[in-house]
Amino acid sequence: MAKTQLGARVDQDVAELAKKRAADLGLSIGDYLARLVQDDASGLRARAVDAAARFLAEHQDVFDEAETAQQAPSGSRAA
16 A cells, blocks of 8 residues: 655654654554554544443452552551
8 A cells, every 4th residue: 555644743752652652562653653543543442441441440449459458558457
């Protein structure tokens, strides 16, 4: 498929984040951005975010309990 060049201006921190994430995935910046656009256009991204939100809502008590346990000073737990 023929490729078309696009131009966009983003903040420096966004550019660095995109470069790092693309490198982490073994992708070029162009391929990484294409993947993001395809995921967004297909609804995949929205479905993934919705699924994560449902998971967190369903298991919030487990996360709260783990966080509370981490914050408790060591030695303060009952035997």
